[in-house]
Amino acid sequence: DAGVTQSPTHLIKTRGQQVTLRCSPKSGHDTVSWYQQALGQGPQFIFQYYEEEERQRGNFPDRFSGHQFPNYSSELNVNALLLGDSALYLCASSLGSSGAYEQYFGPGTRLTVT
């Protein structure tokens, strides 16, 4: 049973550029959430997708946007990158109808903005 996968593993970008991160949820899961984890901090919620719609959003600017595809995979896009966007980006999947809502995380994408 494949778990949550993310690509790429590492990424280096320059200020002002745009980046796209990708996530495939655990088999059978339909809900994808994205989190940003700065060094030494707990993950912070960015947004959640369910049925191809953004269902909830955390306190992140509009430069952060996303998409969910019919196969439940998801993308996170960040425009006009800032140095402060350097972090580990984590994708989590869950089954929206399960009631338990246990979230499973991927290995993350390490983004470095120079």
Added chain:
Amino acid sequence: KQEVTQIPAALSVPEGENLVLNCSFTDSAIYNLQWFRQDPGKGLTSLLLIQSSQREQTSGRLNASLDKSSGRSTLYIAASQPGDSATYLCAGTNSGNTPLVFGKGTRLSVIA
């Protein structure tokens, strides 16, 4: 707004010791509480999920409890091993499939 705090921030223990990691939260209406392990630079591995109707969960040498009235959860690790060295994060949700709110974690070092 739910806030989660973990104390201590770091802990170093000799191998074989039993230990307790603490997690406190501000809103007693917490729905689910999940404990995770994170190795340096890696993603999160789910250890235990305590659902709203439960008070504790056990998996192997790990036991987690949840006391909503006091706003606390504890993770008990029995007979610690060097391989348990990692950062342990707790996170709660307030209802249904809502976002996890995380603490900053406790960095555990088990010394052989």
